Amino acid sequence: xxxxxxxxxxxxxxxxxxxxxxxxxxxxxxxxxxxxxxxxxxxxxxxxxxxxxxxxxxxxxxxxxxxxxxxxxxxxxxxxxxxxxxxxxxxxxxxxxxxxxxxxxxxxxxxxxxxxxxxxxxxxxxxxxxxxxxxxxxxxxxxxxxxxxxxxxxxxxxxxxxxxxxxxxxxxxxxxxxxxxxxxxxxxxxxxxxxxxxxxxxxxxxxxxxxxxxxxxxxxxxxxxxxxxxxxxxxxxxxxxxxxxxxxxxxxxxxxxxxxxxxxxxxxxxxxxxxxxxxxxxxxxxxxxxxxxxxxxxxxxxxxxxxxxxxxxxxxxxxxxxxxxxxxxxxxxxxxxxxxxxxxxxxxxxxxxxxxxxxxxxxxxxxxxxxxxxxxxxxxxxxxxxxxxxxxxxxxxxxxxxxxxxxxxxxxxxxxxxxxxxxxxxxxxxxxxxxxxxxxxxxxxxxxxxxxxxxxxxxxxxxxxxxxxxxxxxxxxxxxxxx
Amino acid sequence: xxxxxxxxxxxxxxxxxxxxxxxxxxxxxxxxxxxxxxxxxxxxxxxxxxxxxxxxxxxxxxxxxxxxxxxxxxxxxxxxxxxxxxxxxxxxxxxxxxxxxxxxxxxxxxxxxxxxxxxxxxxxxxxxxxxxxxxxxxxxxxxxxxxxxxxxxxxxxxxxxxxxxxxxxxxxxxxxxxxxxxxxxxxxxxxxxxxxxxxxxxxxxxxxxxxxxxxxxxxxxxxxxxxxxxxxxxxxxxxxxxxxxxxxxxxxxxxxxxxxxxxxxxxxxxxxxxxxxxxxx
Numbered sequence: 001x002x003x004x005x006x007x008x009x010x011x012x013x014x015x016x017x018x019x020x021x022x023x024x025x026x027x028x029x030x031x032x033x034x035x036x037x038x039x040x041x042x043x044x045x046x047x048x049x050x051x052x053x054x055x056x057x058x059x060x061x062x063x064x065x066x067x068x069x070x071x072x073x074x075x076x077x078x079x080x081x082x083x084x085x086x087x088x089x090x091x092x093x094x095x096x097x098x099x100x101x102x103x104x105x106x107x108x109x110x111x112x113x114x115x116x117x118x119x120x121x122x123x124x125x126x127x128x129x130x131x132x133x134x135x136x137x138x139x140x141x142x143x144x145x146x147x148x149x150x151x152x153x154x155x156x157x158x159x160x161x162x163x164x165x166x167x168x169x170x171x172x173x174x175x176x177x178x179x180x181x182x183x184x185x186x187x188x189x190x191x192x193x194x195x196x197x198x199x200x201x202x203x204x205x206x207x208x209x210x211x212x213x214x215x216x217x218x219x220x221x222x223x224x225x226x227x228x229x230x231x232x233x234x235x236x237x238x239x240x241x242x243x244x245x246x247x248x249x250x251x252x253x254x255x256x257x258x259x260x261x262x263x264x265x266x267x268x269x270x271x272x273x274x275x276x277x278x279x280x281x282x283x284x285x286x287x288x289x290x291x292x293x294x295x296x297x298x299x300x301x302x303x304x305x306x307x308x309x310x311x312x313x314x315x316x317x318x319x320x321x322x323x324x325x326x327x328x329x330x331x332x333x334x335x336x337x338x339x340x341x342x343x344x345x346x347x348x349x350x351x352x353x354x355x356x357x358x359x360x361x362x363x364x365x366x367x368x369x370x371x372x373x374x375x376x377x378x379x380x381x382x383x384x385x386x387x388x389x390x391x392x393x394x395x396x397x398x399x400x401x402x403x404x405x406x407x408x409x410x411x412x413x414x415x416x417x418x419x420x421x422x423x424x425x426x427x428x429x430x431x432x433x434x435x436x437x438x439x440x441x442x443x444x445x446x447x448x449x450x451x452x453x454x455x456x457x458x459x460x461x462x463x464x465x466x467x468x469x470x471x472x473x474x475x476x477x478x479x480x481x482x483x
Numbered sequence: 484x485x486x487x488x489x490x491x492x493x494x495x496x497x498x499x500x501x502x503x504x505x506x507x508x509x510x511x512x513x514x515x516x517x518x519x520x521x522x523x524x525x526x527x528x529x530x531x532x533x534x535x536x537x538x539x540x541x542x543x544x545x546x547x548x549x550x551x552x553x554x555x556x557x558x559x560x561x562x563x564x565x566x567x568x569x570x571x572x573x574x575x576x577x578x579x580x581x582x583x584x585x586x587x588x589x590x591x592x593x594x595x596x597x598x599x600x601x602x603x604x605x606x607x608x609x610x611x612x613x614x615x616x617x618x619x620x621x622x623x624x625x626x627x628x629x630x631x632x633x634x635x636x637x638x639x640x641x642x643x644x645x646x647x648x649x650x651x652x653x654x655x656x657x658x659x660x661x662x663x664x665x666x667x668x669x670x671x672x673x674x675x676x677x678x679x680x681x682x683x684x685x686x687x688x689x690x691x692x693x694x695x696x697x698x699x700x701x702x703x704x705x706x707x708x709x710x711x712x713x714x715x716x717x718x719x720x721x722x723x724x725x726x727x728x729x730x731x732x733x734x735x736x737x738x739x740x741x742x743x744x745x746x747x748x749x750x751x752x753x754x755x756x757x758x759x760x761x762x763x764x
Contacts, residue, residue, distance in 0.1 A: 130619065146612065241734075248731045253724030260734070417733065436758050446760045453618035457626050457757050462711075463734050471616055471626065473755050481747070 009323070012330040014117045019108045021194065024055035027063055027217065028200035030070035031210025037062040042219075044193060047114035048327050048336035048371040056193045059216035061225040064185070067214040068231040071156040071183040074211030080153060080181050084140035091136030091178060093206040098129040101202070105195055109167055110327045112194040114336030114372070115290055117328050124168045127452055131171035131470075134454035135179035138475055142180065146472055151479040153181035154257065155233035158226040161196075162239045163189035163338050164293035164394075168452075170196055172469045173236050174213060175454075180478035182234070185214045187226055191339050193217040224250070232256060234478070238295075240392075241418070241463050248466075259467035259477045261295065261459055263392040264420030267413035268298030268449065269435065271406070272307045274425035278447065280314045283398070286423055286449040288322060288376050291334055292396040293342070295464075296421035298449055300389055302409050305402045312380065312400065316361065319376050324365045334396060337372040346374050346395035353379045353388040358399070384415055392418070406431065410438045419461025423449045442468070494524040494670070496531060496694065497677035499538035500687025506530050511695070513671065516581035524670045527695035529703045532662065535691035536709055539633045539660040542688030547630040547658030551606035557684050558602035558656055562595050564679035565648070569595075572644055572672055579669045580643065594648040597744055601652035604749055608657060612750050621762045628753035630658030631736065632711035635704040637697055639717040643669035646743055647676060650714055651690055653748035659712075662691045662704070666717065670694040698722060705729035705737075712736035712752050 024041060026033040040058035045051060059067070079087065098105065105128070106120040113120070143149050157177045161169035166188055177184050188196035196215050203213050216222055220243075227235055227250050237247055238261040251258055268286050270279045286298025303311050327335035337343040354360055358379035367373045374395055382389050382399040389399045403409040413422055421443040424435045436444045442460040445451060452458065452470075459468035467477045495502040509526035525531075546554070565572065569591050576587035609627055616624040634654045639646035643666040654661045665673030677692045693700065701718055704710055705726035713730065715723050716739045723739065730737050738751045 245731045245734065248734060249728055252727035252731070253720070262734075432760070436756075442754060442756060444756065444758045446758060448622065448759055448761050451618070451620070451622065451759050453616070453620070453624070455616045456618050456624050456759070457614075457616070457755050459755070461631075461754050461756075466734065466736065468755050471757075472614060473626065 009331045013326065014107060014110075014328045014330060016107055016111060016328060018104050019111065021054050021108070025057060025193070025197050025217065027057050027059055027067070028197065028213070028215040029063070029067045030214070031204065033200070036060065037066070042190070044112060044191060046111050047191075047338050048368070050370050053112060053194065056217045059187070059218040059222045063216060064222065064225040064229055067185045067216050068156060068229050070211035071185050071214050072231055074209055075156055075183040078209045079178075079183050079212050084142065084181070087178070087181065088136045088139035090206060090208050091132050091139065091175065094202055094208070095129050095132035095136060097202045097205050098125070098132060102126070102129065105167060105198060107328070108198060109195050110335070113163065113166060113192050114327050114338050116332040116335045117330055118332065119290060124165060127454070128167050128171040131175045131454040135175035135475070138179045142479060145475050145479055147476050147479045148481045150482040152482055154478065154480060155182060156231055157182045157184045157234045157236060157478070158229065158232040159184050159186040159236045160223045160226065160239065161186065161188055163192040164290060164295070166192040167195040167199065169238050170199060172238070176469070176475050176478050177236070178212065180475060182478055183212045185216060185226060185232070187216050187218060187223050190219045227251065234258065237261070244465060259469065260465035261469060262463065262465040263418055264295045264297070264460060264464050265300055265390065265392055265416045265418045266296055266298050266421040266423065266441065267300045267302050267439075268423035269302045269409050269413060269425065270304065270307070270311060271426040271431065272304040273427050273431070275427055275447075276307065276311060276314060279311070279425040280318050282423065282425060282447070282449045283315060284318055284322070287398045288319075288334055288396050289450050291337055291374070293338060293394055294450065295392070296443060296450065298423050299393060299397070299399060301398055301400045302403055302412055303400060304409075305404050308402050315378070319363045319378070322363055322365070322376050324363075324373065324375060325368060334376060337374050337395065340372055342394065343372040343374060346393055346397065349388055349391060349393045350377065350397055353382070353386065353397070353399070356386045356388070358382045358386060358388060384412060390416065406435065410435065414440045417463040420464035421445065421460070492522070494522050494674045494694065496525050496527060497674065497681070497690070497692040498531065498535045499541075499691065500681065502677070506534070513579070515578050521578055522671060524674065524694040527664070527693035527700065529700070531693055532700055532703055533707070535662040535693060536633060536707055538688035538691050539662050540709055542660045542686055543630075543632060545686055546655070546660055546689045549658070551609075554656060554658065555602045555605035558598055558605065558652055560683040561679055561685065562598035562602065564683050565591070565595050565598065565676070568675065568679060571675060575671050575675060576644060579671055590642055590645050594645045597645065597649050598652055600744060601649070601656050604746065605656050608746065608749050608753070611746065612753070616757070623760050623762055624757065626755050626757040628657070628750065629756050631752050631754050632659065633709060634659045634661045634712045634714060634752050635710050636661055636663040636714040637701060637717040638663055638666050638673070640666045640668050644672040644676065646717070647673050649743035650716065650748070654714065654752050655689055657749055657753050659752050660689045662693060664697060664700050664717075665692060665694045667695070667697050701726050702729050705735065706732055708733050710735060712738070714738055714740070714748075714752070716740050
């Protein structure tokens with residue numbers, strides 16, 4: 001086993017000078033930043049240092065009302081009547097500006113979220129621009145979106161996004177909604193509002209008509225006011241299954257439709273005929289990408305019993321080389337946990353893993369003095385009833401289970417109320433396709449993991465949500481058939 | 484000479500390929516529009532519903548794993564069986580719904596043609612609603628629609644055969660299995676249709692038919708954790724709202740439809756599965 005630390009890297013810090021963060025931010029309503037009606041502000045911090053970055057407005061129900069009205073006026077007077085090709089050109093403009101300002105967004109995302117600059121720069125931001133570029137091309141081709149001829153937008157869409165991929169989730173929501181002709185009121189997550197507020201500037205630079213995009217910062221009460229507002233025609237939410245169920249209950253009996261992208265507990269199945277070294281890379285990427293703050297993370301490793309020891313040995317060696325630390329360092333693999341609350345949740349579930357008899361192993365890495373951190377961790381000897389095999393941890397914690405036969409792998413993989421994603425590692429094509437056909441999950445990665453693309457539909461079976469995002473199927477969720 | 488006494492049919496439930504009475508022993512009286520008694524169909528209970536869900540779940544792997552060609556042929560066979568029993572359906576619909584034989588015959592013929600129309604979708608819906616996706620990288624990426632699981636159908640009250648047949652065909656053609664609650668007011672053609680299904684090579688449990696009260700069965704169906712989706716086209720807005728609230732427990736997909744002949748009815752009871760695999764040597 002190689003000695004971690006023997007081979008050290010010089011620091012390679014990305015400069016934070018590229019971003020300018022205001023002392024405080026208002027709400028983006030009707031094309032301008034305005035003061036919140038409530039006069040409420042809360043701090044947003046850098047989770048890697050716990051230093052305050054800015055003060056963010058907390059939108060009240062009255063602010064939600066203002067934003068929905070602005071979105072309604074923009075929908076009826078400007079956006080919906082606009083020729084589709086022109087609408088598309090605005091989206092192309094936004095895509096281009098996002099490409100131009102990509103580094104600024106990446107640094108700001110890393111400061112506010114805690115994710116490594118390598119990921120915000122190389123994964124999040126390229127995908128964000130790609131989402132706008134992809135959907136820009138759809139605006140004048142909606143007749144081919146599979147919803148029949150002359151499909152109609154819903155109207156004003158309320159969108160609520162999580163803190164794990166703040167800008168990427170914004171792009172997943174805003175780009176298809178606008179492409180379909182809707183206007184939006186978007187609420188970013190409480191701990192990660194800064195890139196959404198910078199996106200408001202992009203809308204201004206693009207000359208996007210006032211009110212087409214409105215951004216309301218705030219906590220769960222802002223989200224609830226948005227969901228319950230009678231002027232909202234459709235809800236799009238990404239977040240926990242718990243909150244998703246609250247939203248589904250709130251809109252029961254109303255004419256509002258909803259797209260819900262919720263939790264997951266993905267099985268990552270490694271058969272004994274897999275290319276082991278590639279599988280090890282895929283397992284690491286599957287659970288430690290973005291600190292494990294990923295709804296589709298491969299958090300349950302199902303390994304065929306006869307290769308368990310060999311695989312775990314290689315996996316631990318590999319994980320020992322993971323570099324945890326300053327997210328702005330270009331060599332960092334694992335950044336900060338997004339918040340104290342999330343760290344507490346991870347600690348609580350990991351403690352449950354200990355208490356229920358799982359065997360914990362954590363990578364030997366130095367934990368910085370300030371900020372929120374959790375070392376990459378594996379639990380072996382996990383059984384299906386353990387909480388760490390059933391509940392979404394949303395952190396860098398991998399639960400390892402074993403199986404003997406492919407049929408047993410399927411039964412264990414599907415033994416969850418979730419159904420978002422799954423992974424398969426095998427060198428045998430027919431076995432991969434057999435397994436993929438049996439798994440009850442919306443996204444299957446075979447001999448790869450955590451790949452995303454605007455052209456590829458994403459979303460879950462069962463309690464992982466309703467509908468898809470991305471591709472033609474995701475676009476269709478923002479359209480309704482012509483009456 | 485004495486007039487011959489007709490042999491009347493006992494209308495029972497259809498669960499797991501068999502025709503049991505309600506375990507509760509309950510029935511309710513159905514009359515024609517003039518108040519003349521027609522039959523005592525079963526008043527299905529919560530236990531009957533749960534038994535039917537078990538039967539539907541047991542049939543799911545086999546039915547969803549059958550080839551699309553096979554499923555299409557079985558739906559077509561169902562059309563053949565209804566055609567052969569046209570006269571019986573016309574008589575039942577005339578007696579129940581109080582329409583003329585001509586109107587009833589038209590409903591039966593439309594039902595047969597609708598079965599044939601849905602049968603043809605079995606091996607085409609994946610083409611129309613699936614895709615290969617041009618992702619930015621060396622990956623082969625495709626999306627396919629798959630059957631969602633067990634779907635409970637509350638069939639619409641009027642045009643009792645046509646709406647029942649269309650709702651069932653749309654749900655099962657893709658590989659789902661179903662528990663269908665027949666029109667509460669006009670339940671008899673549903674049981675006669677079950678007799679057609681029982682002789683169509685349709686595997687036991689793929690379609691289960693209950694007669695009874697929607698208001699009683701809907702909340703139980705909605706809160707059942709092994710039901711994946713519901714077609715609530717036949718429910719009142721109050722019962723629909725209640726079903727939506729109860730259905731949150733496992734985030735059921737709950738839909739209503741206005742068109743009986745629409746690929747939307749198929750697509751809404753399917754899940755999109757997207758598979759990625761690297762391309763390389």
